[in-house]
Amino acid sequence: MSTSSNSELKAFVQTAEQTGGFVWVITLVDFAAREVRRSLVSEDVWATRAAAQDAGEARLAALAADR
Numbered sequence: 001m002s003t004s005s006n007s008e009l010k011a012f013v014q015t016a017e018q019t020g021g022f023v024w025v026i027t028l029v030d031f032a033a034r035e036v037r038r039s040l041v042s043e044d045v046w047a048t049r050a051a052a053q054d055a056g057e058a059r060l061a062a063l064a065a066d067r
Contacts, residue, residue: 008032011064013056021045024056026063 008031015022023045028037042059046052 009037011060013053013060015049015052015056016041018045021047022049022052024052024059026056026060 009028010031011026011028014025014027016025023042025039025041027039029035030037040059042052042055044055046055
């Protein structure tokens with residue numbers, strides 16, 4: 001699991017099985033408010049968990065760069 005943080009906000013990259021493959025799930029959690037702000041799920045499916053994890057981490061890095 002990867003994290004990116006800003007104050008009490010943390011973004012986590014996880015993977016999940018879906019239809020014969022794996023997808024990444026990025027979840028933004030506000031620990032101060034104790035709530036999930038949003039979750040994103042990839043539309044693409046990867047053959048391995050590691051490939052989905054790498055793609056999710058790359059997407060999170062791109063999102064962080066877009067701030």
